[in-house]
Amino acid sequence: MAAFSNPGYPMNQPPFSDMFGAIIDNTPYMKAIGAYYVGKSEDGITMALPWRADLVGDPETRVVASGVVTALLDNCCGMAVWDKVNEFKPVATLDLRIDYMRPAWPDQELKVTAKCYKLTRSVGFVRAFAYDVTPDDPVAAAQSAFIVSSPVPKPNSGVA
Amino acid sequence: MEKPPIEKPMSEKITGPGAHARRDPVLLLQNIPFAGFLGVRLELAGDELTGHLPFSPHLIGNPMLPALHGGVIGAFMEITAMSQLGWHANFEHMPKPIDVTVQYLRSGKPVDTYARAVVNRVGRTVANVDVSAWQESRHHPIATLQAHFLTG
Numbered sequence: 001m002a003a004f005s006n007p008g009y010p011m012n013q014p015p016f017s018d019m020f021g022a023i024i025d026n027t028p029y030m031k032a033i034g035a036y037y038v039g040k041s042e043d044g045i046t047m048a049l050p051w052r053a054d055l056v057g058d059p060e061t062r063v064v065a066s067g068v069v070t071a072l073l074d075n076c077c078g079m080a081v082w083d084k085v086n087e088f089k090p091v092a093t094l095d096l097r098i099d100y101m102r103p104a105w106p107d108q109e110l111k112v113t114a115k116c117y118k119l120t121r122s123v124g125f126v127r128a129f130a131y132d133v134t135p136d137d138p139v140a141a142a143q144s145a146f147i148v149s150s151p152v153p154k155p156n157s158g159v160a
Numbered sequence: 161m162e163k164p165p166i167e168k169p170m171s172e173k174i175t176g177p178g179a180h181a182r183r184d185p186v187l188l189l190q191n192i193p194f195a196g197f198l199g200v201r202l203e204l205a206g207d208e209l210t211g212h213l214p215f216s217p218h219l220i221g222n223p224m225l226p227a228l229h230g231g232v233i234g235a236f237m238e239i240t241a242m243s244q245l246g247w248h249a250n251f252e253h254m255p256k257p258i259d260v261t262v263q264y265l266r267s268g269k270p271v272d273t274y275a276r277a278v279v280n281r282v283g284r285t286v287a288n289v290d291v292s293a294w295q296e297s298r299h300h301p302i303a304t305l306q307a308h309f310l311t312g
Contacts, residue, residue, distance in 0.1 A: 026223065027221055027222075027223070027229070028217060028219070028220040028221070028223060028229075029218060029219055029220060029221050029228075029229035029231065029232055030221075030229075031218075032197075032218035032219075033197075053193060054193050054194070054196070054197045055193070055194050055197060056192075056193045056194060057192055057193075057194050057254075058191070058192070058253070058254065059191060059193065064194075065192065065193075065194035065195075065235070066235075066238060066256075066257050066260070067194060067198075067231070067234065067235025067236075067238050067239060068194060068231075068235070070231050070235050070238065070260070070262075071229060071231020071232065071234070071235060072231070073231075074229075074230045074231040074234065075221070075229070075231060078230075092264065092267065093230045093262075093264045094263070094264060095261060095262060095263045095264065096230070096234065096261070096262045096264075097259065097260070097261040097262075098257075098259060098260045098261075098262075099258070099259045100256070100257050100258060100259065100260070
């Protein structure tokens with residue numbers, strides 16, 4: 001259904017979310033931390049990150065640093081906006097609020113599911129949760145707003 | 161009887177970020193593997209720490225612009241906040257974030273980034289910290305962060 005949410009988007013084209021796996025794999029920082037795209041569902045866009053020793057914030061507890069959760073939440077929220085826009089447009093984080101509810105379990109894969117619940121002409125509003133074992137026991141929650149801009153046409157590129 | 165202070169060698173592992181690290185801000189980050197992964201450094205001027213994040217290609221979030229990943233800037237400011245708080249007050253463990261709000265003002269260019277934190281209040285259970293991050297000029301911040309940390 002997502003392909004029909006944007007009337008300007010050609011119906012015969014696959015949803016933009018088909019590209020998400022490749023986009024993540026070509027984002028240097030996401031590759032560096034080992035994050036990958038899981039898929040989309042009714043709950044939104046899901047990404048995952050396997051536990052790794054060099055991402056730890058406290059070696060005593062082996063808990064992943066909160067900054068790692070921040071990056072995964074930020075990226076996944078941005079993709080949730082892209083899913084709603086359903087075509088390539090530059091998306092930039094305006095603000096991101098994160099509540100850290102509990103530490104993530106060591107050796108557990110961390111997952112983030114983000115949903116863009118409202119998209120206006122220029123702003124996408126997103127809610128996201130990070131969890132390890134089950135979605136109903138979240139590690140962190142995020143609320144964010146993204147600016148959606150139209151790509152600036154390059155001179156002589158032929159793009160209107 | 162007051163014991164004479166014991167000079168600890170820099171290589172010695174420390175458990176708390178506070179008093180032990182007072183002579184060398186590097187010790188604040190020694191026990192955070194993720195700070196090493198990002199490449200964060202700390203410089204001390206008086207009692208004010210400046211976080212320094214040298215540019216590295218693995219920190220890129222948008223290869224087309226190119227721009228630093230927003231999560232990198234957020235994490236860097238968070239580490240700066242925790243370090244300044246750890247320096248400011250003598251905690252047993254690194255303070256844990258309760259909530260963090262990041263405002264992105266400009267895209268992060270592929271150059272070195274700096275950050276400074278201001279500790280607004282340290283209470284019995286909660287501390288409030290503001291951070292600002294910049295690249296070319298401190299007067300043109302690329303992002304700001306407000307955070308609450310658990311101190312008790």
